[in-house]
Amino acid sequence: MTPRSTRTPLDPFTARVLSVVRRIPPGRVATYGDVAELAGRPRAARAVGNIMGAGGQPDVPAHRVIAAGGALGGYGGNESLKRALLMAEGVTFRGARVHPFADLRWAPARTGRRRATPAR
């Protein structure tokens, strides 16, 4: 089980991805591309998918990470479960896509990012 969590200490990017996903609130979703961008690698959507599939941790709501355009994306072969989990949180679907995607799509609150080093 979790062949990776017990091996590598987690690279910065991977840790960042998990951190981002953890912040996605219930009833909201984020695309693999969104997570990748928030993690610092806008083109690493595929890598994010791999990281999700790698298992991650129980406190990481991977089911809230979907594909672009509101598509469901994968879930270890249990897409129906992923969809059920989202619906249970209030996410509505329109066919195979979340709807309204624009409103359900989550974006981090930018409560005014303060720099650690208060520009002297």
Place this chain on the structure above:
DNA sequence: GTGTTGACGCCTA
């Protein structure tokens, strides 16, 4: 070090 795989994304037909 290289090669393959994969819960992706976007473009073109």
Place this chain on the structure above:
DNA sequence: ATAGGCGCCAACA
């Protein structure tokens, strides 16, 4: 709307 192709990045053999 469906199918195929290319690019992207990280994990693993």
